[in-house]
Amino acid sequence: MTSTDHADALTDGDFVRIEYTARAVESGHVVDTTDPAVAADADIDGLDADGPIVIVLGEEHVFEPIEETIRSIGISGSTTVTVDPDDAFGERDPNKRETVPTSLVPADRREAGRTVSVAGRECVIESVNDETAHLDYNHSLAGVTLEYDLSVGGRVTGRDRVEGLRALHGLDAEAVVSDDQLSISITATDPSQERDRRLRAFIGDARRFLPVEEVSVTESYSG
Template identity: 35%
Template sequence: MAIKAGDFIRISYTAKLEDGTVIDATDEEVAKEHGIYNENARYGDIAIVVGEGQVVKGLDEALIGKEVGFKGEVVVPPEKAFGEYDPENKEVVSVTRFKEKPKPGQKVRIGNKIGTVERVIGRRAIIDYNHPLAGKTLIFDVEVKELVEDVAEKVKALFFINTGIDVNVEVKDKKAIVEVPRGAYFVQNFIIGKFTAIHTIFKYLDIDEVDLVEKFTKEEQKSIMEALKEVKSKEAEEERKEKSEEGEKSEEEKEVS
């Protein structure tokens, strides 16, 4: 049976550039072999909803019409990957906006945008806001492993791909009971991603209710309070940085005027 939009499938892939440079892989050994291993990442086959934009557009579209068991190469042009490179999507900022002098290649956040330091000239840094893969053609060696049929597995997959967190799921009638790991509510990706996951569950599955359950015990109270203290400390630091950036930006505007 041909794969169609809305199907839940499990895939594996290796992504590379036209020169053969491997940039991403679902297989841990492949990632290690090519020097892109991330100890914080979870490796293995991933479950996605075809047509939901959970992989780059070109790969998403190419999966439609394929059969389970398909194994082959998919070439994705820039406009269906991370877009064309825009030479105007850059900004010159003062190095005083950073805690330490930035270095070329460093990832930085300016306001609500993330960019890469292109170069530093004196007290000014040129920040490139293009995606690092903008303008690149991507080549995927992909395999469609299976069609995911179990509803609980579908719910679990949606939470992982949207939050990066593994959850336990039980489905009763039309209710999905999702057991959330302790501390998940302190993770920014979960706080935001859970809404996308739930929206997608209602969109594709015959589920009328999603209950999120987070269990705590008295013995765990100390670690919970320590985690909360750490979160508050990070929030205070972020607030301090934002105020500092606003003040420095104001000083820059005065210099220009």
């Protein structure tokens, strides 16, 4: 572990570029990463990685022990951090399980271990047959102690902060700040409530952290 000196000290509100790979301590399996090669090898459903990400310190974009470590090791620092369940996805709650008719589960995902959305709630299928499905609404990593291999790249300034915030919120769009105006262009096949949620979150953070007075949004649909 490396430690920071005064010149590299990081504080709340700093935009910071980080890289990490998280593994479940007990199994050693990769559960999250920013490294595309590691993500490809892990072959986990829904795990995508595009390289280092940008976070804003003090905004709970990562777990608290990760933030504390980032402040401690500073720019160009690297270390391994253990995150207990209470600081991550919590302990497993036996009351967050139920049995439902199999017809409520998407037909193409009726398989034990799959993560699905049932009645608007995300859950994991524990078991399923022709009649019933046993569902677990705990987060798939509830009760799991995580170990992060963490590296801090550097502060992010200027136009890179716009792209960093956009990527952080997972918004598939073009975003540019010019003369205190944030211009967002979205091209998609259909409207999406999830995209709208990401858009609102991105705009909210852009107003807080960037020199933005006005926001314009252009949406084009080809479907």
